[in-house]
Amino acid sequence: MLSNVGKIFFLLLIVSTIFVFSKRLIFLIRLLKLGKPEDRTDRFWERLKYTLGEVIPQRCVLKHVVRGDYAGIGHMLMFYGFALFVISYIFHIIGGFFGNIPALFGTTFNNWFALLLDIAGLVVMAAVIWAVNRRYIIRPARLKPSIDAAIIFVLVFGLMALNFVMEGFRFLSGSGHFTEWAFVGVALSSIFMSVGLQEKAYTLFHVFWWIHIIIVFCFGIYILYSKHLHILASHFNLFYHSTKPKGSTQPIMDMEEAETFGISKITEFSWKHLLDLYACTECGRCTDICPASSSGKSLKPFDLIHNLREHLLTSGKELLGKREGGKCSAMIGEVVTEDEIWACTNCMACMEVCPVAIEHIDKITGMRQYKVLMEADFAQELQLTYRNMENNSNPWGIGSHLRADWAKELGVKLLSEDPDVEYLYYVGCSGSFDDRGKKTAIAFVGILKAAGVSFGILGTEEGCCGDSAMRGGNEYLYQILAQMNIEVMNGYGVKKIITTCPHGYNALKKDYPNFGGNYEVYHHTEILADLIAQGKIKLKKPAPGLFSYHDSCFLGRYNNIYDQPRNVLKAIPGMKLVEMERNRNKSFCCGAGGARMWMEENIGERINDMRTDQAIEVNAEKIAVACPFCLTMMSDGIKDRDMEEKMEALDIAEIVWDAMDMK
Amino acid sequence: MAKGVWLVAEQRDGAFRKVSFEIAGAARKLADELGEEVCAILLGHGIEEIAGELGKYGVDRVYVADDVAFEQYTTDVYSAAVAKLIKENNPSILLLAASVQGKDLSSRLVGKLATGMASDCVDLKIVDGSLVATRPVFAGKCYTEVTILTTPQMASLRPNLFPTVENEKAAEVVKVDPALDAGKLKTKVLEVQKDTSGKVDLTEADIIVSGGRGMKDPENYNIIEELADALGATVGASRAAVDAGWRPQSDQVGQTGKIVSPNLYVACGISGAIQHLAGMISSKCIVAINKDPDAPILGKADYGIVDDLFKVVPEVTKELKKLLEKGE
Numbered sequence: 001m002l003s004n005v006g007k008i009f010f011l012l013l014i015v016s017t018i019f020v021f022s023k024r025l026i027f028l029i030r031l032l033k034l035g036k037p038e039d040r041t042d043r044f045w046e047r048l049k050y051t052l053g054e055v056i057p058q059r060c061v062l063k064h065v066v067r068g069d070y071a072g073i074g075h076m077l078m079f080y081g082f083a084l085f086v087i088s089y090i091f092h093i094i095g096g097f098f099g100n101i102p103a104l105f106g107t108t109f110n111n112w113f114a115l116l117l118d119i120a121g122l123v124v125m126a127a128v129i130w131a132v133n134r135r136y137i138i139r140p141a142r143l144k145p146s147i148d149a150a151i152i153f154v155l156v157f158g159l160m161a162l163n164f165v166m167e168g169f170r171f172l173s174g175s176g177h178f179t180e181w182a183f184v185g186v187a188l189s190s191i192f193m194s195v196g197l198q199e200k201a202y203t204l205f206h207v208f209w210w211i212h213i214i215i216v217f218c219f220g221i222y223i224l225y226s227k228h229l230h231i232l233a234s235h236f237n238l239f240y241h242s243t244k245p246k247g248s249t250q251p252i253m254d255m256e257e258a259e260t261f262g263i264s265k266i267t268e269f270s271w272k273h274l275l276d277l278y279a280c281t282e283c284g285r286c287t288d289i290c291p292a293s294s295s296g297k298s299l300k301p302f303d304l305i306h307n308l309r310e311h312l313l314t315s316g317k318e319l320l321g322k323r324e325g326g327k328c329s330a331m332i333g334e335v336v337t338e339d340e341i342w343a344c345t346n347c348m349a350c351m352e353v354c355p356v357a358i359e360h361i362d363k364i365t366g367m368r369q370y371k372v373l374m375e376a377d378f379a380q381e382l383q384l385t386y387r388n389m390e391n392n393s394n395p396w397g398i399g400s401h402l403r404a405d406w407a408k409e410l411g412v413k414l415l416s417e418d419p420d421v422e423y424l425y426y427v428g429c430s431g432s433f434d435d436r437g438k439k440t441a442i443a444f445v446g447i448l449k450a451a452g453v454s455f456g457i458l459g460t461e462e463g464c465c466g467d468s469a470m471r472g473g474n475e476y477l478y479q480i481l482a483q484m485n486i487e488v489m490n491g492y493g494v495k496k497i498i499t500t501c502p503h504g505y506n507a508l509k510k511d512y513p514n515f516g517g518n519y520e521v522y523h524h525t526e527i528l529a530d531l532i533a534q535g536k537i538k539l540k541k542p543a544p545g546l547f548s549y550h551d552s553c554f555l556g557r558y559n560n561i562y563d564q565p566r567n568v569l570k571a572i573p574g575m576k577l578v579e580m581e582r583n584r585n586k587s588f589c590c591g592a593g594g595a596r597m598w599m600e601e602n603i604g605e606r607i608n609d610m611r612t613d614q615a616i617e618v619n620a621e622k623i624a625v626a627c628p629f630c631l632t633m634m635s636d637g638i639k640d641r642d643m644e645e646k647m648e649a650l651d652i653a654e655i656v657w658d659a660m661d662m663k
Numbered sequence: 664m665a666k667g668v669w670l671v672a673e674q675r676d677g678a679f680r681k682v683s684f685e686i687a688g689a690a691r692k693l694a695d696e697l698g699e700e701v702c703a704i705l706l707g708h709g710i711e712e713i714a715g716e717l718g719k720y721g722v723d724r725v726y727v728a729d730d731v732a733f734e735q736y737t738t739d740v741y742s743a744a745v746a747k748l749i750k751e752n753n754p755s756i757l758l759l760a761a762s763v764q765g766k767d768l769s770s771r772l773v774g775k776l777a778t779g780m781a782s783d784c785v786d787l788k789i790v791d792g793s794l795v796a797t798r799p800v801f802a803g804k805c806y807t808e809v810t811i812l813t814t815p816q817m818a819s820l821r822p823n824l825f826p827t828v829e830n831e832k833a834a835e836v837v838k839v840d841p842a843l844d845a846g847k848l849k850t851k852v853l854e855v856q857k858d859t860s861g862k863v864d865l866t867e868a869d870i871i872v873s874g875g876r877g878m879k880d881p882e883n884y885n886i887i888e889e890l891a892d893a894l895g896a897t898v899g900a901s902r903a904a905v906d907a908g909w910r911p912q913s914d915q916v917g918q919t920g921k922i923v924s925p926n927l928y929v930a931c932g933i934s935g936a937i938q939h940l941a942g943m944i945s946s947k948c949i950v951a952i953n954k955d956p957d958a959p960i961l962g963k964a965d966y967g968i969v970d971d972l973f974k975v976v977p978e979v980t981k982e983l984k985k986l987l988e989k990g991e
Contacts, residue, residue: 381919388941391801396918396941434937435959600919606906632936639876639903 002096010096010213017217024224028278031316035271040240051238060238060355064285067586071134071283074127078156081124085159088117089216096213103177114182118167121160121184128157142284142302148226149282155219162212168192169205230281234356237279240272241357247348247558248510249365252475262369262473266312266331267319269363276358277309286350286360291589292343296604299343301350301360304336308363311335332367339603341367342379346471346594347553352585361594368473378473385598386474389481393463394429395598404459406431406438410445413456419492421456423448423522426508428501429464430628436635437628440500443657444524450662451536453527455498461488465504470511472595479515482507486517496520498527500653502554502627503593509559523555525626525652529564532571541661542574548620549577550611550634550649551587552627565626565652572659580614588614590625590633597629612637615647623649665814667754668694671745672703672717672725673764677710682760684720685825689787690758691721692828696789699755700724703834704748706741708734711838718834720827726839735852736764742771743848744841749776754815756794758787761819769819780817781809785824794818823926865916868897870927873916873943874909875901877932877953877972881909886973887931890980893987899923899943901933917942931972935960952976 002010054060058079061072091101102113132153135143143149168188170176180186189201197204223231244250252261263269286301287293293300311331332338344364351360371378388397404414406427413421425448430437448455466481485508489497497519499505509521531537547569555561562584569575582588591607601607612634615623623634634649657663668690672683687703694701700723705714707729714725726748732740745768749757757772759765761783773780781796785806788795794816797806811817865871872891874884884898891898900910902917916923918938928946933939935951935958943949944963951964952972961967968975 384918384922396937398941398944435962436936598918600912602912632938636903636936640906 007097013214013217014093017221020221021224024221027316027320028224028229030320031312032271032274032278034267034319035269035274036267038270038272040242040272043243046243047239047241050241051235054238054355054357055235060234064353064355069285071131074130074134077123077127078131081120081127082156084117084120085124085163088113088163089213092213092216100176107179110177111179111181114179114185118164118182118184121163125157125160128153128160140288142288144282144284146227146282148228151222152226152228155215155222159212159215159219162208162215164188166205166208166212169197169201169208172198173201173205175202175205227280227282229278230356233275233278234281237272237275237356237358240275242359245510246560247506247554249470250362251479251511251514252369253514255476255479260370261373261475262371263363263366264332264370264374266308266315266335269366273359273363274312276363277305277312279356280305280309280358281356282306283355285353285355286358289349289353289586291345291347291349291591291607291610294588295591295607295610297339297343298337298603299340304340304360304363305358307335332370336367338371341371342599343603344594345553345589345591345596345607347589348557349553349586349589352557364594365471365473368471369475370473372473373476379599381599382472382474382595385595386469386472386477389464389466389469389477393481393484394433395464395468396429396433398433400463401460403427403432403462404457406441407445407457407459410442411449412445414459415456415492415494416459416461418456422454422496423456424489424492424494424497425455425457426465426497426499426504427457427462428499428504428628430631431500432462434628434632436631440628440631440651440653443651444500444653446657446662447528447531447537447653447660450660451531453531453536458488458492463488465501465507467503467507468595468598470507471593472598482512482515482517486512486515489517489519494519496522498522498524500524500628500651502552502558503629506554506558523559523561523564523626525555525561525565525568528568528652528656532568537656537660539572539656539659541659543569543572543576543622543655543659544574545621546576546578546619547622547624547655548580548615548618549583549624550580550590550615550630551584552625552630553587553589553593555626556587557585565624568652568656569624572655578618578620580618580620582614590627590630590637592629592633597632606637606640608633608637609640612641612643616641616643621647622655623647624652624655625649626652665753665755667700667702667752668697668756668758669702669704669749669752669754669815670722670758671760671765671768672705672722673760673762674705674707674710674713677707677713679713679716680760680762681827682762682765682820682822683717684827685822686758686760686820687717687720687722688828689820689825690756691830693756693787693789693794694721694723697755697792702726702752702754704728704745706733706744708732711836714836715834718832719830721830722834723832724835724837726837728839728841730840732843732845732848735855736768737848737850737852738767738771739847739849740843741768742775743843746772746775747841747843748839749815757815757817759817759819761821765819769817773817776815776817778813778815778817779811780819781811782819783821784818785821787818787820863897865897865899865914865921865923868923868925870894870896870929871899871916871923871925871943871946872896872929872931873899873901873933874904874931875933875939876903876907877934878904878909879932881907883973884909886976886980890929890931890976890983893980893983894927894929896927896929901930901936901939930960930964931976933960934958935963 058076061075064072095101102110136145164184167185171178171185171189172192284302290301346361385395388395392400427441431441463484464481466478470478505523569577588611590611625631631649631651638647670686670690673680690701702724703717703722705725705727708731711727711729714727717725759769781798784796784798786797793810795808795810796818797808800807872887874887899916900914904910905912905915918941922942924945926947928943928949930951949964950966951960952968952975954971956969
């Protein structure tokens, strides 16, 4: 307990800390409010459950341990240790006025609390040493040795050390309640005694008490000025995470009335997207796993978020000064370059790996929408692709009347002939027009017929699904394409759909409901897995060579379909399957998602070549894919690496059809 | 009563562009049916002596405005001059080329003359004394026939489609001075910067010889270049060849490169992935040389040779050279 003068000083200290803290906090909240409205208040309990489930067991960081990223353990130790210390600081502050608080709860509590706190202190100090070693000596590529981090390490380590020193002097001076359970404090007090500090113990206890509590307050304020804002913001960010189906996009719903489209200014992001910026922990996992970063493009998801945050904070005063919209320096071109915006393959690895639920892709799509819909300033190759989609409803611009020619001699029913079939096989552009893709479609149709599945196609009434248009920022074109398809499908009363392309799969399943298209959508690997499990197709012919399955982003990360394709492959006799190092949810993109399929890759290394190298590394002879984009990209990669004689890329439908030996 | 089939002839640097003769041919046909005259307007500087040349292609009379003001094409100078002549002479039909210059000029003229126009026409005929023009719509999937209710009935003609007709008659050359009001002109050409590469741009080339991955080595491109030289063709490449660094990006034909539609496209060692096909499928005649009989390009080609390109291409070049020598 402090003297009366001490108490007054302490009260002043507390009040000024609260003042500085709240001023900054209000500033940060007002900045958030500059963002566009977005309703994220639905499903309260679900959100709360998710947040607690991520934070309390530290799943947010510990989930990475399985892939050899052990930093989460250090984070967990610091998190729990610090959580205990936060309680102790509350005791500490109240104790300044009323004396030792834990003792008020009884000796048992006091003993246990003292013991746990000392253990926590040691653990946190050890964790800091580990973290410093990791960040400044080992230096994993994803971490930048920032000043920010260094300051925090010094503060945290200092707080722990000061706590022990203070405790040592307290015991030595005989003030407060003594407990032997506080073993570090006890040990230190005997050391202090042995060096003859007993006389000055009381004074030193008070000196350290003040230093300690001032640093605690400084730490609290510093949180709001540093990347450690995540200590506060990440909980809210997790709570307000997107509850939409994973990988779905937010459509522009007021196409007709809106006067601006997309995002060109920081204030055009929704408040949740701005909260994302506060929540970033600067762990760098996103950049580490990003195929664009890994292949030497300027896009680094971490930098994107970090630079946007700096932009928001520095232009914040200006923005708030003028309220509504406010003046704001250019964002695209200055804070985020066009190369960054267009380098993204929408593979979603960054979002999958982010511990605090930051939504990177939607930000990029928003900025692309601005470039495409407002400025019409985007790659020439994409202009051609969009024009082709507009004219012929396919990206290559091949006459739309040729869409069903691949099926001419296969006796495939059209829905116009028989709308009562069980499944609509939505073929997509690749299966319809690309000679390579047609092989997949033909094989899949062969399988369906052999298994006696009732299905039909739309023929020339089918149109492009629009995924590439949407992800390339041409929302307008996408919505036209989607609505045309929905009109046709609803006209036939379509209920179940199978696609052989994960892009169409994802769009039809998750984005078409926005426009009144509600269907049960299946990817062909799901159907194949089912047919095999039910014994409806017989796999007789052994598969030759060593296979490796390449996860499509839109099937894996977007839709959690990891097992079905593998199960299908494993059902083939003599199947030798090897996993590439990056598989399942940490799979490496082929490079074609997010409309990148239709753009030249002029910067850095080719992503598909890198992925091919990963397959070569495990001596794969066949790269099994489940996506026509991946099929093209991996086939090209194999050619680029001069491995055509030894390797080939095949769709799973082709592999199954071959194993059925019915050709 | 409006009378006469008129056309605007295009010249560049004192020489007629081929399309001018094509329009003259089309105009001749229409004029013969109507029993009217074909008149051409020729604007330029130092071009008086070439004017008579149009007679060979069916023009009866050429109105020549030879002035330094017409040396370089500008929309306002040319459109003012042409509009003035048309208003003075009141022809029934006015034809232009659907070229870069023609498209620009015709749209301005339509405004100045307050008449209608069919653009980018592929066929013209006379029905009941009126012009009926055929033009493609919906990216070439359909054709519409249009007729124009006002005079002059204007149409712009797609280049490389209409045949030229030879005609021994000499054309009467009439010098005119449109006496433009210099004060009303808004633009002036300061400088002309030309592409100095001397190569015909891929998108404008009549003949293209392309090499793909099958070339195996950048050195081997000399056989492609030799064939291209013999044919007077421009060299193109598939994406694979560009990726391998064998050819510059500017040579790339395909979805993410140039979209071309030459009269003749020779694909050597190109498998014909859809990204490539998307860039050249509208070529009039496709010749593919590939040793893989399953290469998709062979399914799209008008003529396919299944053999080693290193054997075939030099042989073709040799034979072609022989033929050309004989021809001269």
